[in-house]
Amino acid sequence: MDRHADLIRLYEALGSLEAILGGKRTLAESDGRMIWPVRGVYFFFEPGEARADTGVGPRVVRVGTHALKASSRSSLWLRLSQHRGITSTGGGNHRGSIFRLLLGTAIRKRDGLIEPASWGVGSDPGAAARSLGLTREQVLIAERPLEIAVTEHIRRMPFLWLSVGDVAGPTSDRGLIERKSIALLSNYGKPAINPSSPDWLGKDCNRERVRLSGLWNNNHVDERFDPSFLEVTERHVERMARKDAE
Numbered sequence: 342m343d344r345h346a347d348l349i350r351l352y353e354a355l356g357s358l359e360a361i362l363g364g365k366r367t368l369a370e371s372d373g374r375m376i377w378p379v380r381g382v383y384f385f386f387e388p389g390e391a392r393a394d395t396g397v398g399p400r401v402v403r404v405g406t407h408a409l410k411a412s413s414r415s416s417l418w419l420r421l422s423q424h425r426g427i428t429s430t431g432g433g434n435h436r437g438s439i440f441r442l443l444l445g446t447a448i449r450k451r452d453g454l455i456e457p458a459s460w461g462v463g464s465d466p467g468a469a470a471r472s473l474g475l476t477r478e479q480v481l482i483a484e485r486p487l488e489i490a491v492t493e494h495i496r497r498m499p500f501l502w503l504s505v506g507d508v509a510g511p512t513s514d515r516g517l518i519e520r521k522s523i524a525l526l527s528n529y530g531k532p533a534i535n536p537s538s539p540d541w542l543g544k545d546c547n548r549e550r551v552r553l554s555g556l557w558n559n560n561h562v563d564e565r566f567d568p569s570f571l572e573v574t575e576r577h578v579e580r581m582a583r584k585d586a587e
Contacts (some may be wrong), residue, residue: 345521345534347525347568348395351475354571355384355401357368358501358578361585368425374416378473381417382518384404385500385557389543392535399499400535401526402543403440405559407520408509415509417502421516426492433488443557455553494542505577514573520561521570522562529554529564 359365365386384402392400407413407420424440426433435441442461448459459480463469468481474478505515517553528536529550538556544552554562 342495344525344531345395346567347566347571348583349535350561350568351522351525351573351574352395352398354575354578355501356398357504358581361578361581362501366502367496369496371421371425372428373422375418377416377418377421378502378506379416380406380408380506380513380518381502381504381514382515382522383417383421383500383502384522387498389538390541391538394534399523400555402498402537402555404519404522404526405440405540405558406505406515408511409516411508411509411510413509421500421502424495426488426495431489433484433492435460435484435491436508438462439559440557441488441495442493443546443548443551443563444494444542444558445487446547447542447551448494449487450491450545450547451542454487457487459484460487503574503577504581515568516576518574518577521566522574523556523558523561524564525568526565527554527556527558539580540548 383405384401386399386405387402390400390402390553392398407417407418423434423438426441433441445460457480459469459473459475463472467477470477470480479493503518505513505518507513508517528534533555541555543555543557546552550559550562551557556562
């Protein structure tokens, strides 16, 4: 396997996808009234994070999808909106988005924050409150400034989305593209290609897998990649191109 060549191939597919979509979008300019595919895979980029080894342009910093359980009815936009946070208040729910949780730990360390002690504790604010001997309201008040900071950061991050309209479940093409893209892009435990910049926020994350992989992903970063997934990715990009041309 030639990881460098396969990374170039992945970024070429993403370049084609960007042309089909008419450019990247940010969550700051997105809402549920826009036309979104029901299901898909998303690729986030980040200001200041550029490719150093596989051509000119930004590097992918997170890959994600949704509906990987057979019974799931989650949509692509629903998942993206969980990352985006609450439009009216700027807050959000890091317990419903591992992306938000990881970013929050990094912002907290970067800014030297002690609070909130409840970040990442419990499955909901009530559980965190019981664990820490606080009230639910105290937890929500303490977490609000960091939730807002996470929202502001995520909403500035450009992203692309690939429509993959297969059935919900762990064997879906979406699951394959997510897992293998992460494994290919990750620098965890292997020679770095397109390494993170010296100032990348992820280096302050409390998860070693984020710091060393260069991705806002905690799962799949240590897995082996299978380049055959690139054919699946390219096929779905081509399908979008045909649909766009109709």
